Amino acid sequence: MTVQLADPATLGLDAARLARIAALLDERYVSKGKLKGVDVLVARDGQAAYRATLGAMRDDGTPVAEDTIYRIASMTKPLTSIALMMLVEEGAIALEDPVTKVLPEFAGLAVYAGGGGDAPFMPGRPAHGMRIVDLLTHMSGLTYGIQNRTNVDAAYRKARLDGHASLAGNDHFIAELAKLPLEFAPGEGWNYSVSTDVCGVIVARLSGMSLGQFFKARIFDPLGMVDTGFSCPPEKLHRLADAWAYVPGGAPHLIDKAETSNLVRAPQFESGGGGLLSTVADYHRFASALVGGGAVDGVRLVSPKTLALMASNFLPGGADLTQMSSSLFSEANNAGxxxxxxFGVTIDPTRALVPGSAGEFFWGGIFSTAFFVDPVEKLHMVFMTQLMPSSAYPIRRQLKTLIYAALTDSRA
Structure with missing residues (x-):
C-alpha cells in the first residue's frame, strides 16, 4: 500500500522542523551503525505529512523500502485490545465479567506464597475472581518470563508461556497458565504480562474464529491492512527485515535472518500479546482509525466513547506506572x-518531561517499534526498526520531542 504525503503546512506542521527527524535518525543512529534501518511516519487528521526511510533492512545491506515488513511484537497488543472491545460493544462480554465466564480453567487461581525454582510452589491463598478489565489493564496478577525477577517468572520461561509461537495452541496455553500462581491478587497491582495473550484467547473463544481470522475479517480487510498477519507469506519474504540485538559498545548482533526465519510458517499459537508482523503503511491505517475516534474512511472499529474509555487511566487513584509497576515500566521516564x-496513557506531560497532550495513548514493541496517537492534536506517529531490547536507546522520546516541535498550531 502506497502512502501519499500531504503538504505539512496545510496540517499545521513545519516542513523544515520535520526534516530534523531524518537528520537525527541518520546522524545519531543509522550512520553510526546503532540501528541498521528505520522508517518513521508522522500524520495529522489521519493524513500522512512526513516520512523518513533510512538505512538497511537486511544484514547484507538491502535498503529499507516503504513496504518493508517488520516484527511489531507488543504493538500487537493494541490490536488485540481493540478486538476484545469490539466484542464488548456487541454485548458478547463485559469489562466487569469474570474471566472464568470464558476461561473456566482459571477458577482455581491462587496468589504466590513461596516455593518454585527447584521446589514446588507452596499452596497460596485463593485469588478473588479475575475480571476482563484486569486483563486489559495488566492488573491481572499474571506475569512475563522475560521479567526474570521471580520464581513465577522462571516457571513462565520454562513453559515458554511468553506467547511463544511453538505453544500447542490456545487451550494448552490457558491450561499451563492455570497451573501457576499469580504474582498478586487481580486488581491489586500492575505487572506487564501475558494478559493480552489471554485476551486474544478470549476473542477466539467468543467469536468462534482464530485470533488471526478475527483480525483479518474484522480489522485488517476492512482497513486495507494487506501486509499484517502472524506469518510472512513466502511471496513476501523478500520484504521481511532481519532482526538484531543491542550489543553494548558494539555493532548490533543479527538474531533472526529473514531468509531463514521461522516467521514464514504459521505459528501454532497466535500471540495476541506480540505475534504480528506489519508495515508502516498498515499500522498507519490502524492509527488513523484511532485518531479518528475509532473509524477511518467509513470503517468503524469502535465508537468514540469506547475509545475514550480505553484511553483513560485505570491505575488506582490516578497513579502512574512508576508508582504501580512491579518491574518493567517502573523506570523514571514513565512518570506521568x-x-x-x-494502551499506555499520558496523564501529565509535565511529569513525563516530553511534549504531548493529556489523553495521548501509545505503545511499542521489544524490537524498538513504536506508535502514539494524540486525540487532542489529531496527531499520530508510526516508527519501525528491528533492534531489541527497546530500552537500548531513548529514540521514542527524541522522536516525540521533534514531532511536537514541528507543530505550528495547537488545538488544545
Missing part, C-alpha cells in the same frame, strides 16, 4: 504515564 485498556 498511566495505563488504560490496552
Amino acid at each position: 504515564t498511566g495505563f488504560g485498556l490496552g
Whole structure:
C-alpha cells in the first residue's frame, strides 16, 4: 500500500522542523551503525505529512523500502485490545465479567506464597475472581518470563508461556497458565504480562474464529491492512527485515535472518500479546482509525466513547506506572504515564518531561517499534526498526520531542 504525503503546512506542521527527524535518525543512529534501518511516519487528521526511510533492512545491506515488513511484537497488543472491545460493544462480554465466564480453567487461581525454582510452589491463598478489565489493564496478577525477577517468572520461561509461537495452541496455553500462581491478587497491582495473550484467547473463544481470522475479517480487510498477519507469506519474504540485538559498545548482533526465519510458517499459537508482523503503511491505517475516534474512511472499529474509555487511566487513584509497576515500566521516564485498556496513557506531560497532550495513548514493541496517537492534536506517529531490547536507546522520546516541535498550531 502506497502512502501519499500531504503538504505539512496545510496540517499545521513545519516542513523544515520535520526534516530534523531524518537528520537525527541518520546522524545519531543509522550512520553510526546503532540501528541498521528505520522508517518513521508522522500524520495529522489521519493524513500522512512526513516520512523518513533510512538505512538497511537486511544484514547484507538491502535498503529499507516503504513496504518493508517488520516484527511489531507488543504493538500487537493494541490490536488485540481493540478486538476484545469490539466484542464488548456487541454485548458478547463485559469489562466487569469474570474471566472464568470464558476461561473456566482459571477458577482455581491462587496468589504466590513461596516455593518454585527447584521446589514446588507452596499452596497460596485463593485469588478473588479475575475480571476482563484486569486483563486489559495488566492488573491481572499474571506475569512475563522475560521479567526474570521471580520464581513465577522462571516457571513462565520454562513453559515458554511468553506467547511463544511453538505453544500447542490456545487451550494448552490457558491450561499451563492455570497451573501457576499469580504474582498478586487481580486488581491489586500492575505487572506487564501475558494478559493480552489471554485476551486474544478470549476473542477466539467468543467469536468462534482464530485470533488471526478475527483480525483479518474484522480489522485488517476492512482497513486495507494487506501486509499484517502472524506469518510472512513466502511471496513476501523478500520484504521481511532481519532482526538484531543491542550489543553494548558494539555493532548490533543479527538474531533472526529473514531468509531463514521461522516467521514464514504459521505459528501454532497466535500471540495476541506480540505475534504480528506489519508495515508502516498498515499500522498507519490502524492509527488513523484511532485518531479518528475509532473509524477511518467509513470503517468503524469502535465508537468514540469506547475509545475514550480505553484511553483513560485505570491505575488506582490516578497513579502512574512508576508508582504501580512491579518491574518493567517502573523506570523514571514513565512518570506521568498511566495505563488504560490496552494502551499506555499520558496523564501529565509535565511529569513525563516530553511534549504531548493529556489523553495521548501509545505503545511499542521489544524490537524498538513504536506508535502514539494524540486525540487532542489529531496527531499520530508510526516508527519501525528491528533492534531489541527497546530500552537500548531513548529514540521514542527524541522522536516525540521533534514531532511536537514541528507543530505550528495547537488545538488544545
